[in-house]
Every structure is written in structure tokens, then in C-alpha cells.
Amino acid sequence: MAHQHVTRFGSLKHYEKGGVEVINDDARNYVFSNVFEVASKAKPYEKVAVGKNIEYVIEAIRAEGTSGWRAPAQDEFALVMDGEVEIRLLKLENPGVVPAGTQGSVALAGTPAGRKMGVVRARRGHMTLLPVGAAYQFHAAQPGVVLLQTVAGADTVERWADICQTTPRRNAR
């Protein structure tokens, strides 16, 4: 009988965490964290950086309830890591709501003026384009996790010492 392989994904309810075993180094050099752990301790739609490469970031976002509208200054990409997230897109009537030189995305007050572009209902593993020139809003009936590929912006939260391994030996979860 053929061996059945089991693919292990993580979730807010169940994740295992690896870690850094230092031999001759500082664990902080690896900026090691876990997106589910970060999201489990975050406020809804808080944009917590879990990766940073000069100006670029990957943000772990706890999707819960309905977010405010945001508009990106460049394409962004939302990967659902857990749960089901509805992504609402709207073509901005006034793209100038994103000031020139903006990094990342900006929060918009209320619902911006513009035409509805459509809706994506995304589940674990689904990636959605959040196109420049549009505004987007997330909605999740149950807590979920979104991993966002973007540029660090004014609302990006960096709390590395809180989320990353700092000791030479990992504490397996």
C-alpha cells in the first residue's frame, strides 16, 4: 500500500515553531518568528512586520472583522495563511488620495469614492493582487491570517524584540 504523506500547514489554533540553535552566532541575526504566533497576539489588521529587506516588508496581519480601507502606492500581494478572508476592491476615483512618494499603503477615512471592482473570497494558500490605483478592504467572519508583500509604510509595526527569538537555544512550542 502506498505511503500517504501528510502535509503540515500552520494555523492560529495549531502551529508548531522551530527555532535557531546557535553554535557560534547570535540568534537575533536570524530574526526568527512565526506568523501564526505573531498574528495570535496582534490586534485586528495590525500590520506587524515579520520580514524586512531594506524598504520592503512582509507583514503578518490578523484578519478579524472588517478592516478600514487602504490604498497601496504600488502593487501589494495578500496571501491567506489561515481562515477565509473577503477582499473588496474599489477603483479610486481620485488616485491622489495616495500622495506622491508614499511608501507602502495609506489608510483612507471611510469608504473612498470610486467604482466597485469586485470581490475575492480567499482561503488558505490563496494569493490576491491588490493593485496600485485601487483601494482594498478585508473582511473575515472568523480570525484568520494574511501575509502581505509590500513596502514598509507609516502603519507598519516593527516590534522585533517582542516577536523574535533572542536566546541561543530555541524553545520548542
Next chain:
Amino acid sequence: MSKTTDTVPEIGSIEPNQHGYRSFTLGSFGFSRDEYFAHVVWAKGRHMLPVDAFLRALQRDIAWGFFYGIVNFDAVVGTMNHYGSVDLFAGRFNDHYRRAGLDHSERFATPLIQRVFEAMLDDWTNAGFDPFASPQETGSAFGPKNGSNKEAITRHRVTAKRMIAAPGDEPLRTDDNGFPVNRHFRDVPQDKPDVRPEPGFEDEVVAFSLFAYLSRSDVTWNPSIVSVCKASLYCPTTEEYILPVIHGNDRVEWFVQLSDEIQWEVEDRDTGAVRARVTMKAGDVAAMPADIRHRGFSPKRSMLLVWENASPELPALYASGKMPPTPVQF
């Protein structure tokens, strides 16, 4: 460093050796193979590698365009990318070879080394051996010359311009276009996102299942671009067994473990001294600093998101010390 070599009179010997394989030269480096090993010689030394491991490394080096930074085939032989030219080295990033003065490095124009490497891979890869496949999914690399496998070694490299499945961009993988679900990922859901564009926005409301896409990858350890945020590139890949190269960084690289588990051995980039072991499980995120080299071990086929910053000025910034080797200080 001598000047860049950009011409060679011919590629490889015309007559095969007693095992049926042609031999190749690049500058003062010589390459030959027998039934089990690849042999590399240079003015101050010689080295041999298991030919299956050599071909797996050679395949990645070619397919990745010599990648970001250093591609160590093992602890002795490898290449270093200068983006337009490439160093071929022996012992350059091995502390013992360096101390003994046995290391050697030569620089070649990229098209030239690419051409020789491609010819070598083509001649040395036998029918039935796929250097991109996991060991359980391919035949043997060993033995005397036995045909070729051009289809396996000239696969299309996925490089999305915006995002997989976006209009005009790289297509999805399906049974119909030759990408069945891999044997290790039969339990990965194949459901699609529910995409409901309003009329007129069909080309702008775009989503796809990255996990289903990865579950259909027919290669291992081959980062491919699926989404592009300026110079921020998501390059996920599926991993099984051992990374066939030891990748030496010329910039910070990030990993997000999407499924299962990989263990990384991390060494000093220049000397090979061991620095750490990093175990990554689903949801874990880790940076690989700009001054290390790493090799991954994946007991089961897993999904790994490799995240790169492709900004061309980065290697010089890190090499000059203007940029710290770690991405975040805290």
C-alpha cells in the same frame, strides 16, 4: 583577479573518454567525468565530486543564471556571480585551502561560462536522470554514457512579471499542461479563490491558489518568481531531500516556511565555520544574513517561500560594509 575571459576556441573535447563523456575546459580549469565522479582540476589542485550531486548543482547554477551571490557545489568548487561576469573558483571559500594557498579563481563573461556549463550538463546527463527531481523521482546519474535528457535540463524558468495568473503573465499549473499534483502533496486542497469581478474589471481582480500551484511543482530546490512588488520578489519553491548547493549570500535573503519542515545548516560564508542550525516549521520566518552560507534539509517535500530583494546595488553595499549583514538590529 585576472581580467575577465570572454572567448574560448571550442567547447569540450571532440572525442569522448573511455566512459563515453566529453571533457571540458574553462580557462585553466578542467572538467571530466567517469562513471561515478566529476573531476575538477586546476593549476594548484584537483577535486572530485559524486556526479549526481555535481549535476544537481550544475543544473541549479545554470537555471538560476548563477543566482544571487555564491553557488558552492560543495566545500571546494563553485561560482560567484558578479552580474555580467562569474568567478569559477576552487577552495576560494574554504579556510584550509586558503591557508594552504591552494585556492584558485578565474572570472569569465557570463555567456561564456553559461555556454560551457550548459554543454557539460547536456553531455553528462544520461537518459532517465533528472537533476531537478528529488532522488525518489528520478533514475541514476551513474554509469557509462547513456543517451541524454534535454527535456529535463531545459525547463522553462518561471519568472512572473506581476503575479502568476495575472493577464499576460505566467500561467497556472494544471493536469492538462503537464503538472499533476506531486505525490507528497496529494492532500493539499486544490480549491480556487472565489473571484467575482465587476464588469470591466476582469483583468484587474486576480487571485490564484499559491499552495495548489506549488503542490504541482515538478522540480525541487528551484525558486521561481510568483509575485513582484518593485524589487521585492516572492520566489517560492518546493523542497525535498538536500539543497544541491550551499548558497553563499551577497545580500540578506528571507525564508517563510509555508508547509512542513526544513532544517538549515548555516556557516560562515567565507570560511565555512559552522554558525547555527535553523529549524523551520510551517509559519516560521527567518532571515539568512548577508555574510553566511546555508544548506537545507527537507525530510518531506515542503513548500518554502524564498523572499529576495533584487535591487542591483545591494552586493556592493554589503561588500563595502555600508550595510550591516543582518536586516534588523534590535
